[in-house]
């Protein structure tokens with residue numbers, strides 16, 4: 001058995017080496033090539049999003065429309081962009097079509113959290129603006145999914161319009177966790193703990209509360225992730241770990257609110273939403289207090305409605321055309337190309353990535369299907385570095401909060417495309433679902449559970465190999 005596995009590994013290593021040699025050739029070829037579209041079709045090129053790849057590594061790298069859009073579609077994209085960035089205001093106002101903020105909300109605009117279509121970070125200790133971290137909430141039920149909180153619902157809205165009280169404030173306390181690399185070099189991780197203060201009086205005393213902190217992820221390539229055929233995702237499931245590699249991903253199945261058939265969750269840190277449209281209308285309602293045709297009620301619990309004597313206006317606050325443009329925009333954001341692909345540290349790091357088993361979950365290659373929101377997004381070879389499956393990453397990352405069917409320790413493998421550009425776009429290097437990791441190395445060191453073996457391979461590797469792996473991640 002073991003010998004077989006050894007042989008398998010040796011074989012695999014051979015394949016990896018051969019692939020690397022190939023990559024070198026491809027990298028050299030594509031260096032000489034200037035034609036972007038040809039480059040987009042080379043499976044192992046820097047075009048991580050196939051034809052939906054752009055070349056930019058500046059602060060706006062996440063904000064480009066996918067190249068397949070024609071000029072009329074680019075205008076729709078621009079309209080969607082303005083709805084993404086502009087602040088919603090309190091109704092009634094002269095800004096018809098952009099009013100209806102709250103009464104409870106987290107942010108006045110999508111870009112308030114997804115700044116430049118990118119990623120938020122948790123607030124520093126002395127920062128009054130807590131907008132970067134969204135807090136899901138529930139009442140913990142031993143051994144099972146938690147229930148919505150009777151007063152607070154499923155999410156803490158930490159802002160309100162006048163006449164309403166923000167639900168609570170979030171306090172973060174960190175505790176250092178010390179560790180050592182294989183060569184004796186020490187490292188220190190910071191384990192966050194969360195609690196609520198300044199709760200609205202009626203919400204006090206309801207315990208035990210389960211808290212789920214989440215940062216806003218970058219929004220690139222979402223139309224591509226939507227277009228991966230369901231069968232291709234399900235083919236990678238292995239809930240009982242039959243191949244005994246310690247990894248047992250499963251899809252997050254859930255009812256699609258628009259249809260009766262169970263859909264596969266793809267978006268959110270726990271793959272709670274099946275498509276960009278659902279994610280968008282939920283963000284409008286829960287994060288900004290903007291009602292839509294799909295979610296006509298403000299995000300208030302029955303207790304809050306009674307207390308405030310509040311009724312939702314039956315007319316949706318965002319009209320259908322604006323919502324369509326917003327969804328179109330969010331789907332159409334392009335993926336930045338990989339940088340420095342021919343660099344020898346990047347090549348070495350990619351080798352480590354494969355050898356450490358990272359690609360078992362951060363899957364390097366998918367083909368999008370024939371059905372996509374736009375023909376340019378169909379039939380593309382993409383390198384998202386995700387399997388869109390849930391994995392148990394161990395107690396260290398468990399937050400005690402269920403989300404749909406996903407257990408407290410289960411997380412969707414996040415795509416790694418664009419991960420190296422977060423510092424350029426958002427001016428920080430915070431990673432993982434709550435932004436606790438202060439560097440890519442810390443993000444890896446937090447991996448446990450199904451990724452334990454991978455994490456240990458990284459931790460025990462030599463400093464050069466660890467650095468090369470991080471250099472590779474930064475090239476994505």
Ligand SMILES: [Ca+2]
Pocket residue numbers: 100101102103288289290291298317
């Ligand atoms: Ca509203």
Ligand SMILES: [Ca+2]
Pocket residue numbers: 151152153154155156157167299
């Ligand atoms: Ca709430």
Ligand SMILES: [Ca+2]
Pocket residue numbers: 238241242243244245246247248249
């Ligand atoms: Ca397995």
